[in-house]
Amino acid sequence: MKTTPLVLVLVLAVGCxxxxxxxxxxxxxxxxxxxISLAADSALEAFxxxxxxxxxxxxxxxxxxxxxxxxxxxxxxxxxxxxxxLVQAGARxxxxxxxxxxxxxxxxxxxGVDVIRRDLPLxxxxxxxxxxxxxxxxxxxxxxxxxxxxxxxxxxxxxxxxREIYIFYVFGPITTREAVAPKLxxxxxxx
Amino acid sequence: MGVQHSTQExxxxxxxxxxxxxxxxxxxxxxxxxxxxxPAGLVAPxxxxxxxxxALARDAYLAARLVERLVNLGNRVVAEPREADIWLLxxxxxxxxxxxxxxxxxxxxxxxxxxxxxESHAQAAVSIGLYDRGSGELRDLVSGxxxxxxxxxxxxxxxxxxxxx
Numbered sequence: 341m342k343t344t345p346l347v348l349v350l351v352l353a354v355g356c357x358x359x360x361x362x363x364x365x366x367x368x369x370x371x372x373x374x375x376i377s378l379a380a381d382s383a384l385e386a387f388x389x390x391x392x393x394x395x396x397x398x399x400x401x402x403x404x405x406x407x408x409x410x411x412x413x414x415x416x417x418x419x420x421x422x423x424x425x426l427v428q429a430g431a432r433x434x435x436x437x438x439x440x441x442x443x444x445x446x447x448x449x450x451x452g453v454d455v456i457r458r459d460l461p462l463x464x465x466x467x468x469x470x471x472x473x474x475x476x477x478x479x480x481x482x483x484x485x486x487x488x489x490x491x492x493x494x495x496x497x498x499x500x501x502x503r504e505i506y507i508f509y510v511f512g513p514i515t516t517r518e519a520v521a522p523k524l525x526x527x528x529x530x531x
Numbered sequence: 532m533g534v535q536h537s538t539q540e541x542x543x544x545x546x547x548x549x550x551x552x553x554x555x556x557x558x559x560x561x562x563x564x565x566x567x568x569x570p571a572g573l574v575a576p577x578x579x580x581x582x583x584x585x586a587l588a589r590d591a592y593l594a595a596r597l598v599e600r601l602v603n604l605g606n607r608v609v610a611e612p613r614e615a616d617i618w619l620l621x622x623x624x625x626x627x628x629x630x631x632x633x634x635x636x637x638x639x640x641x642x643x644x645x646x647x648x649x650e651s652h653a654q655a656a657v658s659i660g661l662y663d664r665g666s667g668e669l670r671d672l673v674s675g676x677x678x679x680x681x682x683x684x685x686x687x688x689x690x691x692x693x694x695x696x
Contacts, residue, residue: 402595406585449543485610
């Protein structure tokens with residue numbers, strides 16, 4: 341009878357939880373979306389839209405990732421967050437520069453996810469989805485669609501950690517998620 | 532989301548350095564038009580060659596970074612080429628990265644990874660075509676080749692930290 345717990349532990353220890361990720365045909369993995377949206381939400385928390393109250397603002401996002409048409413999902417998501425903040429603050433968001441007093445140009449340096457797996461064989465396993473959103477928002481004053489000066493320029497950067505933990509490779513996933521300050525600060529902007 | 536963020540991070544770092552390394556003295560104080568500084572959401576590759584999608588996105592990103600630099604230098608960036616003294620045509624000549632992975636595993640510890648090391652090396656170089664409408668002169672403003680490096684060591688496969696250069 342004393343051997344029963346030992347047998348039980350051995351049976352559990354040889355178990356294996358395998359997670360299958362579908363490729364691009366099914367879109368982006370849910371975990372990656374969780375990580376990146378968490379980072380984006382947190383990165384723009386400090387964005388102050390109050391100075392744009394009662395102004396007509398055009399919002400454009402410039403990202404490094406390739407896209408076939410329109411904005412990439414990350415760029416579109418970030419733009420929607422900025423637009424929401426502007427509208428909440430009482431700004432008028434316009435589609436083109438022709439009707440705008442201010443052009444808010446957002447350079448999106450990085451919007452992606454690193455996946456890191458850690459493993460203490462048979463006992464512990466976790467997969468971390470580490471998202472990062474980093475960029476720079478520059479508000480330009482517009483006169484007859486020409487950029488004449490910089491009203492404000494601010495960098496934003498935030499990491500997020502979404503983690504799934506398995507004990508004995510079987511029990512889980514135990515999930516945790518948090519937004520954290522990035523370990524690396526953005527490069528200083530051009531002067 | 533399908534792209535490693537450490538790779539993007541290094542590339543953005545290298546590209547920013549390349550933009551800063553260009554000599555803009557010929558442009559200072561002039562009215563300029565910057566190709567690619569258009570609403571990025573509307574940039575689409577020609578239907579006949581969708582491989583250009585990445586290049587167009589990068590050139591538009593470079594244009595946005597360039598505009599901030601130029602406005603800081605006192606330039607006026609106009610919306611139409613006909614309103615400008617100078618046309619600037621930004622081109623990302625080099626932007627790429629590679630990630631190398633190294634690890635030390637100890638056979639006495641069942642090949643447990645005692646030390647794991649990931650490095651993302653990025654490099655960038657830009658070229659900005661300059662057309663002076665007054666003199667008809669055509670020049671090329673070329674950056675030096677710049678680098679970005681992100682290093683992530685892990686000790687005992689658990690303790691990790693990041694370094695960026």
